[in-house]
Amino acid sequence: MALGNRSSLHADGLLFLATVAWGITFPLIKNAVAYIDPSTFVTLRFSLGALILLPFLFRSIIRCDLKTLIFGLIIGFLNSGVYFTQAKGMESISASEGAFITGLNVIMVPLLLPFFKMGKPGLKDFACSLVCLIGIFVLTNAGFAKLEVGVYWVFTGAIISALAILVLQQCSAHNKNLDAMAFFQVIGTVMIIAPLTLGSTSYHQAFKLTPLLSIIFCALFATSFALLAQTRYQRLTSPSRAALIFALEPVFATFFSYFINGAEITWRTLAGGGIIMFSILCSELWPKKKIN
Numbered sequence: 001m002a003l004g005n006r007s008s009l010h011a012d013g014l015l016f017l018a019t020v021a022w023g024i025t026f027p028l029i030k031n032a033v034a035y036i037d038p039s040t041f042v043t044l045r046f047s048l049g050a051l052i053l054l055p056f057l058f059r060s061i062i063r064c065d066l067k068t069l070i071f072g073l074i075i076g077f078l079n080s081g082v083y084f085t086q087a088k089g090m091e092s093i094s095a096s097e098g099a100f101i102t103g104l105n106v107i108m109v110p111l112l113l114p115f116f117k118m119g120k121p122g123l124k125d126f127a128c129s130l131v132c133l134i135g136i137f138v139l140t141n142a143g144f145a146k147l148e149v150g151v152y153w154v155f156t157g158a159i160i161s162a163l164a165i166l167v168l169q170q171c172s173a174h175n176k177n178l179d180a181m182a183f184f185q186v187i188g189t190v191m192i193i194a195p196l197t198l199g200s201t202s203y204h205q206a207f208k209l210t211p212l213l214s215i216i217f218c219a220l221f222a223t224s225f226a227l228l229a230q231t232r233y234q235r236l237t238s239p240s241r242a243a244l245i246f247a248l249e250p251v252f253a254t255f256f257s258y259f260i261n262g263a264e265i266t267w268r269t270l271a272g273g274g275i276i277m278f279s280i281l282c283s284e285l286w287p288k289k290k291i292n
Contacts (some may be wrong), residue, residue, distance in 0.1 A: 011233035013246045018226035023252025025222045026095035027260040029087050032214035035205045038087030039196040042080070044206055044215050046189045049223030053186060057228075058177045064180035071171040072181040076188015078164040079227075084193055085157030093150035094263055099253030100139055100273050101154045106247050106280050108131045108162035116166050124286040132279035139272025173234050182231040186223060247280040 011146050032041050034073040054061075089098050110125040118156070153169060175181055206212060 008237050009250055012237035012242075014229045014233050015237065015242060016248075017223075018229045019219040019224045019245055019249050020252050022097065023249045024256045024260075025218050026086075026090070026253040027257040027263070028217055030090045030095045030193070030257075030261065032211040033087055033091050034209055035211040036202040037200060038084055038091065039193050040200050040202045040206065041087050041211070041215065042083045042193045043190060043197050044203075045083075045218045045223055046186050046193070048215060048219035050183065050186045050190060052220060052224045052280075053183050053228065055284045057183050060177055060179035064184075068175055068177045068180050069178070069184055071175055072184025073188040073191070075164060075168055075171060075181070075186040076190075077192055078160055078167060079194035081160040082157045082164060083189065084196075085153045085160065089150035089152075089154035089157065091150060092148040093154065095261065096250065096254040096263060096265070096269055096273065097139060097256040098150070098154045100276050101136065101151065102158050102161065103247055103250045103276060103280065104132060104136070104155070105161040105165065108159060109165055109220050112162055112166060116170065124282070128258055128279045128282050128286070131282065132276055133273050134274040135275030135277075136280060137272075138268055138275060168231065172231065174204035178231050182228045185227060185231070187272040189220075226270060229233075247277065251277070269272040 029041065036044075081139065086098060086102065089101075107125075107129050111129065114120050171181065172178060206215060253266065254263075254273065258265060
């Protein structure tokens, strides 16, 4: 029992560090896409991430079977949609807004459960979703006619992210070679996004200091470390605790946006973000119905 608790605590700690890394990426992506287009950024980020992982996971990769390869590529396909839409959205909205909207995936997961035959949403799911939508309304200045296109890009990414979480949950339950599956997630993302950069004129801009540092950090910590940690350790903690940890991503994004970019934190940022975080907390802490 003690060993199980220790393993769960270790997993929670690593997922927490992964969430910190993901939070930092939002202001970094915001800075990078001012120099290079989003598809180029994602391609370089994940290509470098694959190179970093390769020597550490080589033995697992050469021992993988076809199922592991397919699972990894499927999740990589979904991840490519998440990271491309995030980077695209960062062209026109703030890092904190992007992070809070991305955090909606925690609410979307239970709503998508029936499609994966993993249960049905209850009253708490619909109530928390409604509260979360109110938070989005406040955060985005309560005027949908004035919404920047980046909001729609990132919101689309949040939906895809929710799908990716559920697919990863199912795939990891039917596959033991998690390291190889994590590697092929990264490769799958490159395979989908790289063709979009054909004819791109922004590759040479990637060697300027600002985008280069963003690419290196995101590849090393938010791609190599974070995706490997999530793939390995999410299964060792409860889904509720994992979701609660991931829900901290927008908090870290807002915090680091202030220190990295000097982003202004307005009352709408605090109020809207607070409402969204409240909906996420309610989703995880709402008392479960007792079965007699």
